[in-house]
Amino acid sequence: MEPDDVDFEDKEILNWDINDMKLPQNVKKTNWFQEWPDSYAKYIYSSEDRSAQRHLSSWAMRNTNNHNSRILKKSCLGVVVCSRDCSAEEGRKIYLRPAICDKARQKQQRKHCPNCDGPLKLIPCRGHGGFPVTNFWRHDGPFIFFQSKGEHDHPKPETKVEAEARRARKKVHSETSSASLKLKGSSETKALPGETKSRESLPLTWSFQEGIQLPGSYSGPLLSNAPQQRSLNGCLSFSKSYVFGGTTDLPDAPSSLGPTKLYEKCKLSNSRIYSSADLLQPSVSGIYPDYEDLQAWNKNVALGRNPLNDKCCPSYTFPLVSWPYDFSPSLNSSESCFQQIPVEPPAVKTSCHQLWPNPGADLYEEKVHVDFNSYIPSTSYHSPQEDPFLLTYGPHPHHQYSLPGKSSKWDLDEEMRYMGLDRCNSEMLLNLCPLR
DNA sequence: ACATGCGGGCAGC
């Protein structure tokens, strides 16, 4: 929304601060949950938004006592990297999620790089005047207000889902190892259980800047047992990317543009960069600082972020062309895939709340309850580039009217029928998971 | 085991 379009009430919404005595209550549109809030962002979530209720972030944020029980403050822990700066196969960098618990974090730093066995080191966040970026949460009426201060000066760590999945795999691997050791009656491993250099111990994240050459041979153990299936939720956040990349009703889709060119194209079109998050959420109009420029864009790329997935122009809202199910916090891998298929949304300045009043929170609830345990994809690998389904897939704009009730778990087959897809195609979607 | 939230306490500005 352009400044001219911001009326008085919008300005009021624009100017709030988390420390204000009174926060705006005339909020017309709440934001969809932001997994990677950065810079001096402010969001207003519905109090029904479960992720907001849990004060989640894909950054590793720890609770900080600010002696104010009304405002929850969290500070960023940074990212754990390999001190040798090693690269795994396909150029993946080691960006581990710092443990939130202090003791667990100390323990974590005594461990070794899952890739090269070198020592790990914690890169602290210094993005807020030399101090960690801080996030503030405040519940007020029907809203949850979020404010971020500082700009992360380090790569994105694993998401919580990824870190949990990795721990689960380590646990499985550890149990498998101990079982086989019992059988062999010998101990030969120097590394700690689960810390071998096997693929299953590798972090799930890799650097954005080093490309995303996905291992075609990597069917991996990810889908081979129950704990790992949980990461399907994370895998399916691919959908978020393909919402963007596959929305066929969006004109002028530059599927082959790189990030910088896409940025330039966005600049030319309306001095804004589009993000999938924008597509996914009806935003509070015009409450975000317009801080993005090409330098920031390049910085984001250099920091391993996908600028397309950041809030580059969050004040921009689109008709709801999104697949409303995010399933989980996004994965860096999905972001990387998103980079592969960047598609520019239409330069349509519009607001959707009149048609779909604040669907965000409820929809998000749906997506966190999806149960895919019964859907075990095959381990065959479908390259996104090769998969016409992924390139042409377009969710139905009116789909959000057809949601099942909150209480029901989502029936994927039914969902796919809504999407005009059959089981075969739904499995193709799930086959994206081995990409990781 | 770990994440998360709360609150006491201390130190620096």
Added chain:
DNA sequence: GCTGCCCGCATGT
């Protein structure tokens, strides 16, 4: 007073 940070404790997953 504000802020950052450490710590212990409780609770939930």
